[in-house]
Amino acid sequence: MKTSQKISTIIVTAIVAVVFLFGHAASAQQAKAKTWPVPDKDKALKASAKADVATGKELWAKHCKSCHGSKGLGDGPKGASLKTFPGDFSSAAFQGSTDGELFFRTDKGRDEMPAYEKKIPDANDRWALVAYMRTFKK
Ligand code: HEC
Numbered sequence: 159m160k161t162s163q164k165i166s167t168i169i170v171t172a173i174v175a176v177v178f179l180f181g182h183a184a185s186a187q188q189a190k191a192k193t194w195p196v197p198d199k200d201k202a203l204k205a206s207a208k209a210d211v212a213t214g215k216e217l218w219a220k221h222c223k224s225c226h227g228s229k230g231l232g233d234g235p236k237g238a239s240l241k242t243f244p245g246d247f248s249s250a251a252f253q254g255s256t257d258g259e260l261f262f263r264t265d266k267g268r269d270e271m272p273a274y275e276k277k278i279p280d281a282n283d284r285w286a287l288v289a290y291m292r293t294f295k296k
Pocket of ligand 1: 191255
């Protein structure tokens, strides 16, 4: 191989590597969720003392874990392929939301986050999910 051929092979290889790495990094990039405002009357709602953590855990495994992960870190098998990062539910920012805010967001959904008002029709079950999400607190 002539030196000029060697050089062009190296350049082509480098370009391919850069394109590959760049494309890869871009596809792995997830948007951070925007703030999600909740109407005041919903925000003030509190989980009832009867909200059952064990029921919440079961429902979480069935409906939520695939995206949010078993500990709510946003690392479920489906989580990484979403355009928006599902969030770190152990964080102070998440845990700083009121019960009513978590309930409202679970009910209504937004974009890739499904609405569960109809999928999980018993409100007590959705409150159980809120109670379960509190267990993710660090
Ligand atoms: C298909 C993937 C997917 C599934 C399944 C899913 N979520 Fe989500 N969830 C998301 C994404 C993505 C967001 C961020 C959405 C946004 O902010 O626009 C989100 C956001 C949330 C939020 C708001 C987070 C915050 O910071 O306040 C709550 C609460 C929530 N999900 C609860 C649940 C519960 C409870 C379930 C199961 C009943 C569930 N999610 C199932 C993808 C999912």
